[in-house]
Amino acid sequence: MNIGILGTGSVGLTLADKLISIGHVVFIGSRSKTHPKAIEFIEKHPLNCQTGTFEECAKFGAILFNCIAGMVSIEALKLAGAENLANKVLVDVSNPLDFSNGMPPSLSVVNTTSMAETIQSNFPETHVVKALNTMWAGLMVNPNLVEGGDHDTFLAGNNEEAKETVKGILESFGWISKHILDLGDITKARGLEMYLPLWLSIYGANKTGAFNIKIVGV
Amino acid sequence: MNIGILGTGSVGLTLADKLISIGHVVFIGSRSKTHPKAIEFIEKHPLNCQTGTFEECAKFGAILFNCIAGMVSIEALKLAGAENLANKVLVDVSNPLDFSNGMPPSLSVVNTTSMAETIQSNFPETHVVKALNTMWAGLMVNPNLVEGGDHDTFLAGNNEEAKETVKGILESFGWISKHILDLGDITKARGLEMYLPLWLSIYGANKTGAFNIKIVGV
Numbered sequence: 001m002n003i004g005i006l007g008t009g010s011v012g013l014t015l016a017d018k019l020i021s022i023g024h025v026v027f028i029g030s031r032s033k034t035h036p037k038a039i040e041f042i043e044k045h046p047l048n049c050q051t052g053t054f055e056e057c058a059k060f061g062a063i064l065f066n067c068i069a070g071m072v073s074i075e076a077l078k079l080a081g082a083e084n085l086a087n088k089v090l091v092d093v094s095n096p097l098d099f100s101n102g103m104p105p106s107l108s109v110v111n112t113t114s115m116a117e118t119i120q121s122n123f124p125e126t127h128v129v130k131a132l133n134t135m136w137a138g139l140m141v142n143p144n145l146v147e148g149g150d151h152d153t154f155l156a157g158n159n160e161e162a163k164e165t166v167k168g169i170l171e172s173f174g175w176i177s178k179h180i181l182d183l184g185d186i187t188k189a190r191g192l193e194m195y196l197p198l199w200l201s202i203y204g205a206n207k208t209g210a211f212n213i214k215i216v217g218v
Numbered sequence: 219m220n221i222g223i224l225g226t227g228s229v230g231l232t233l234a235d236k237l238i239s240i241g242h243v244v245f246i247g248s249r250s251k252t253h254p255k256a257i258e259f260i261e262k263h264p265l266n267c268q269t270g271t272f273e274e275c276a277k278f279g280a281i282l283f284n285c286i287a288g289m290v291s292i293e294a295l296k297l298a299g300a301e302n303l304a305n306k307v308l309v310d311v312s313n314p315l316d317f318s319n320g321m322p323p324s325l326s327v328v329n330t331t332s333m334a335e336t337i338q339s340n341f342p343e344t345h346v347v348k349a350l351n352t353m354w355a356g357l358m359v360n361p362n363l364v365e366g367g368d369h370d371t372f373l374a375g376n377n378e379e380a381k382e383t384v385k386g387i388l389e390s391f392g393w394i395s396k397h398i399l400d401l402g403d404i405t406k407a408r409g410l411e412m413y414l415p416l417w418l419s420i421y422g423a424n425k426t427g428a429f430n431i432k433i434v435g436v
Contacts, residue, residue, distance in 0.1 A: 104405070110329050111329065151435070190415045191418065194413070194414075194415050202401070205399060215424075216429060217426075217428050217429035217430055
């Protein structure tokens with residue numbers, strides 16, 4: 001499948017690498033046609049990968065991943081163009097981390113809304129699905145790295161078919177169906193984004209990001 | 219030990235019941251001397267339990283539990299009296315849930331601060347320790363109810379000795395040392411309180427509160 005990765009950070013490139021390895025064709029979108037990280041990535045992945053602007057990326061992908069920093073996601077998605085995002089699944093992996101007041105970061109949208117809801121309301125024709133934002137990129141694409149994959153990931157979104165599509169991608173990454181918990185509509189992204197401060201605290205206490213949570217007892 | 223439970227909700231009474239069962243003497247504090255729920259509880263626990271005002275409760279307890287709804291905690295703690303809270307461990311189990319805009323609740327303090335920090339700054343002589351707010355009351359006092367106790371609970375607070383005291387109480391409830399994760403100072407309460415929306419979403423998706431999270435991979 002043709003998949004567009006919006007963003008050239010470690011999350012975007014980790015997802016791109018995995019998607020290529022399982023047979024997809026990937027387009028990495030950035031603000032410029034010649035982002036050094038995207039160029040470097042393509043040199044390592046000469047097959048099934050190209051790069052260009054956010055707009056070209058959105059046009060290319062049948063499915064899109066928002067891997068842009070939360071605080072600039074809306075601006076970048078506007079550059080991608082609402083018409084190019086319409087009727088497509090947009091997997092929102094972003095976290096609206098605001099580092100402007102130093103560490104630890106706060107969230108730029110929070111509590112009575114979320115980044116995913118903000119994207120959904122700005123792009124009502126797009127099927128936004130919040131997913132994978134609750135962990136380190138290495139685990140997103142390789143859940144078996146810890147505890148044999150016996151831990152949980154979440155989905156939130158308004159469109160059932162879009163969530164099924166994303167669930168299929170997660171399963172192709174190695175996630176077992178019972179560990180993919182559909183929390184409901186896009187408002188459930190609030191909890192997924194507001195989990196980040198706890199994630200950062202656990203990371204700080206244990207000095208590693210290679211962890212996830214497992215829901216026990218249900 | 220003499221322990222004061224501030225609040226007569228299910229969290230406070232569940233903790234009171236457990237504390238009495240393991241040999242402590244408990245005082246249940248409320249706004250009035252004759253709160254019906256406190257009276258009913260005492261009728262069932264005629265030994266080692268009494269009730270009265272927040273102020274009497276704070277005077278009585280060598281250790282105190284804040285089990286008052288987050289949004290009215292500061293007001294209630296002022297009734298308890300700063301002088302009666304001074305130099306004591308106050309275990310803050312509260313969540314600042316704001317139901318004023320309907321369901322799901324939002325948080326009344328969030329993001330760049332937390333309920334626990336607000337309490338700490340209002341009562342600087344008190345040793346506030348955030349604990350146990352991330353789960354259903356039944357699990358707080360009986361972690362073995364799910365997965366043989368193989369799941370995690372957290373501490374945040376500025377005073378190391380106070381955290382050790384709270385850790386000892388948690389161990390007396392059945393929590394195993396390795397499952398009590400000290401996240402650091404009281405600012406780490408932000409993550410613990412901001413986890414609540416995710417907790418509520420998981421509760422909603424699975425239709426039971428008898429669950430907790432286990433950190434895997436570290």
